[in-house]
Amino acid sequence: MIRIFLIFSLITFTYAQIPLDKVIGKCIEPKDFSPQQQKVILYAYNYGASKGLGYTMAAIAWQESCAGEYLVNFSDPSAGIYHAHIPGVIKKYSKYKDTSFIRNLVGELLMRDHEFASKVALDNLLFWQKTRKGNYKNIIKSYNKGFSWEKSKRNNESAESYYQDIKIKVLKLRNYIPKYTKTHNNTLKIELENKNQGIKNAIQELKKTKNTPSKKQEKIFIMPEP
Numbered sequence: 001m002i003r004i005f006l007i008f009s010l011i012t013f014t015y016a017q018i019p020l021d022k023v024i025g026k027c028i029e030p031k032d033f034s035p036q037q038q039k040v041i042l043y044a045y046n047y048g049a050s051k052g053l054g055y056t057m058a059a060i061a062w063q064e065s066c067a068g069e070y071l072v073n074f075s076d077p078s079a080g081i082y083h084a085h086i087p088g089v090i091k092k093y094s095k096y097k098d099t100s101f102i103r104n105l106v107g108e109l110l111m112r113d114h115e116f117a118s119k120v121a122l123d124n125l126l127f128w129q130k131t132r133k134g135n136y137k138n139i140i141k142s143y144n145k146g147f148s149w150e151k152s153k154r155n156n157e158s159a160e161s162y163y164q165d166i167k168i169k170v171l172k173l174r175n176y177i178p179k180y181t182k183t184h185n186n187t188l189k190i191e192l193e194n195k196n197q198g199i200k201n202a203i204q205e206l207k208k209t210k211n212t213p214s215k216k217q218e219k220i221f222i223m224p225e226p
Contacts, residue, residue: 027066030176038180040068040081040114045177047118053125057082058177059169060121060143063162071111077103080110080117089120140166 026034033041041058048057064083065071072079077086086103089110096102110117124143132138141149141159149159 026069030062030172030180033067037067037069040065041173041177042181043114044081044118044121045173047115048122048125051122051126053122053129055170055173055177056125056140056166057118057121058173059166062169062173063165072107077107079107080120081114082117082121084110084117084120084124086110092123093120137163 026037030041040061044061045054045058048054061067061081064078065081068081071081073083076083078084079086086107087098090096090098090102090106094102094106110120125139128139128142132142140163141156144162145155145159149156
């Protein structure tokens with residue numbers, strides 16, 4: 001009985017040392033996004049917008065990493081705001097062998113470099129867009145499961161669920177991003193106007209200084225030391 005109590009106490013103590021509360025519960029609705037999550041979503045949207053995949057990119061970033069909150073999944077393994085499959089990235093974008101060391105480096109790159117991570121995600125989406133002849137549902141299912149969902153009932157169910165999640169997120173983001181972008185742009189506009197006004201004021205002060213005639217320097221009489 002004492003032994004069981006000690007084991008239970010040890011397990012409880014071990015769990016108590018891991019502050020999971022600091023990372024749990026951040027996969028939230030867009031209206032509750034932190035400023036950093038807003039930046040990630042807007043970045044993903046802008047990166048894919050020119051290809052007609054802006055909302056899809058943003059939805060995937062939200063789905064995969066909670067808009068940048070969870071940047072790595074060791075079980076896949078995948079990393080970055082879109083959780084790109086690391087072995088696949090190594091194979092497609094490098095000539096290196098797939099080793100643990102290279103996986104660590106590529107994973108770190110995907111987490112640090114949003115531009116590279118976005119390129120990988122967009123390349124993948126464009127590949128499936130061409131392969132699936134524009135069928136949006138099949139594009140998203142294939143982004144998640146490749147060709148495997150066509151051959152496996154289990155994978156098909158998983159891919160179907162993934163598609164439904166992305167579709168819902170796209171609809172929510174269609175309502176959120178325009179509002180956020182407008183607010184974001186207005187904030188930037190105000191900041192820019194304030195900076196411009198500050199520059200104008202500084203220039204005016206400089207002109208006043210130049211136009212003001214300088215006073216003649218008064219002669220100073222220094223008493224001779226005793």
